[in-house]
Amino acid sequence: MGPIAVALLVAFFIGYIFWGEIVELAIRKPAFGRAQFFTDKLIQHTLPGTVLDIGTGAGHIAALLSRTGMTVSAVDVRAHVLYVGMWLIGAPCARRLAQTDRIELATYDGEHLPYKSSRFDNVTILFVLHHAADEMAVLKEALRVLRVGGRLIILEDTPEDARQRQTNAISDALLNAEVHSEGRNHSKEEWRAIFDSLGAVRLVNEASFDSSMFRYLHFYHTMFVLQKVGE
Numbered sequence: 001m002g003p004i005a006v007a008l009l010v011a012f013f014i015g016y017i018f019w020g021e022i023v024e025l026a027i028r029k030p031a032f033g034r035a036q037f038f039t040d041k042l043i044q045h046t047l048p049g050t051v052l053d054i055g056t057g058a059g060h061i062a063a064l065l066s067r068t069g070m071t072v073s074a075v076d077v078r079a080h081v082l083y084v085g086m087w088l089i090g091a092p093c094a095r096r097l098a099q100t101d102r103i104e105l106a107t108y109d110g111e112h113l114p115y116k117s118s119r120f121d122n123v124t125i126l127f128v129l130h131h132a133a134d135e136m137a138v139l140k141e142a143l144r145v146l147r148v149g150g151r152l153i154i155l156e157d158t159p160e161d162a163r164q165r166q167t168n169a170i171s172d173a174l175l176n177a178e179v180h181s182e183g184r185n186h187s188k189e190e191w192r193a194i195f196d197s198l199g200a201v202r203l204v205n206e207a208s209f210d211s212s213m214f215r216y217l218h219f220y221h222t223m224f225v226l227q228k229v230g231e
């Protein structure tokens with residue numbers, strides 16, 4: 001074996017072993033910048049104590065929540081190989097942040113969360129539901145693991161016309177390097193009806209905002225803050 005082949009082999013093994021550290025470092029600045037923007041909005045509505053971040057992705061929002069002193073658990077589905085961004089970047093980065101930021105990280109099947117009922121003071125589901133194969137299953141499980149009186153905070157893309165829907169679809173494809181997705185967006189009214197149909201929750205706050213990153217690229221989101229009420 002020649003010296004170039006040996007060097008390539010060594011580089012491959014170093015890359016393989018330290019992949020989590022490499023991707024975390026590579027995306028740290030923009031990813032924490034984005035995460036801070038959303039964390040600042042949702043932290044105003046969380047209760048002190050424990051939080052479960054469902055569909056944590058690369059884990060930056062979970063890491064920021066942990067840095068505020070909350071006890072953070074984070075869970076995601078095992079990355080689909082066609083969901084390239086998650087498989088190659090998101091999941092390895094989340095594993096790295098779980099080590100550096102004291103996050104209890106788990107994976108699950110998308111339907112049955114590996115936690116006992118009423119365990120958490122807060123549950124966050126951030127830009128996840130429109131990717132989920134069964135959004136009602138995710139919501140019902142979120143409510144099961146949330147204590148009565150606890151907060152369920154949901155962030156979703158809520159495009160209101162064809163142009164906004166297009167922008168959101170492009171952002172999903174580009175930012176998540178996403179080839180595979182269920183990709184269903186709902187309007188704000190549709191989300192409210194879905195939450196109503198769950199029962200046992202009360203909408204305590206709703207805020208819509210635009211997180212435009214570039215002058216011509218606008219992303220439309222809504223944050224829904226729900227409180228679990230007794231059966």
Ligand SMILES: C[S@@+](CC[C@H](N)C(=O)[O-])C[C@H]1O[C@@H](n2cnc3c(N)ncnc32)[C@H](O)[C@@H]1O
Nearest residue numbers: 054055056057076077110126127128131132133
């Ligand atoms: C756009 S990313 C959002 C990641 C993170 N919440 C954030 O805002 O940075 C969508 C995430 O939803 C996850 N996801 C898809 N289906 C899911 C399900 N049934 N349960 C939990 N997470 C799911 C994906 O694996 C991915 O991490």
